[in-house]
Amino acid sequence: MLKISERKQGDILVLGLEGRLDASTSSTLETRLSGSIASGQIKIVLDFSSLDYISSAGLRVLLMGAKRTKNASGKLALAGLKSHVREVFDIAGFSSILSIFSSPDEATNSF
């Protein structure tokens, strides 16, 4: 299960993720991200505060989002990772290539 909530803060899109970002749910986020980026929304924050689980299927979507926003001179920032989600990022070496902040506010202020 993955629930995605959405709000705008200035020209930044903040997507709140709740539940699990795995093989069965990652396509939902992929569709949402791809659509937003294609329509020119290239400043995006993903709020992970309520995300309980991530697998490589989820990491793949984040990689896609980070690459595409960067290519368009934007950014994909992540915020509020729980420790066990952070652990997966660390193992995969994603902590060093993605912009990660402790809170959504900190992430939105980074643009």
Place this chain on the structure above:
Amino acid sequence: MNLDMIEQVFPANVEEVPVVVEHVSGLAELAGVHPKRIMHLELAVEEAVMNICSYAYEKPPGTVTVRVSSEDDRLTVQLIDEGVPFDPLSLEEPDIKAALEDRKIGGLGVLLIRRVMDEVHYQRKDGLNILTMAMLMNQQPEQ
């Protein structure tokens, strides 16, 4: 508690992956696996079953047989398929130090499996791919 070996067969298709994960996770809870380690187990099972669903069968869907057992502090999960010979552990580990632009996603699943489980090995036997993954239930894997 110790679990005698419990075997269940699932269709090897992607839609079934969460069902397999939940199945193993439920048994692990029953066996007394620490909650934090349950997440590790779910991750390893998801990655391994996804691999089987994606690569094992030339004419999908085949099946994946899941065996779970525990003894003392050790939980073992075996995933068995009848697909083409495929040793996921033979894959080269991805370069996790590459820059964003050069980063590839392939091989990440197997890397995660190796890191979160305490033991992983592969065997090809009697036309079967057998992936065995084990964890000590109340300990962190060595990083």
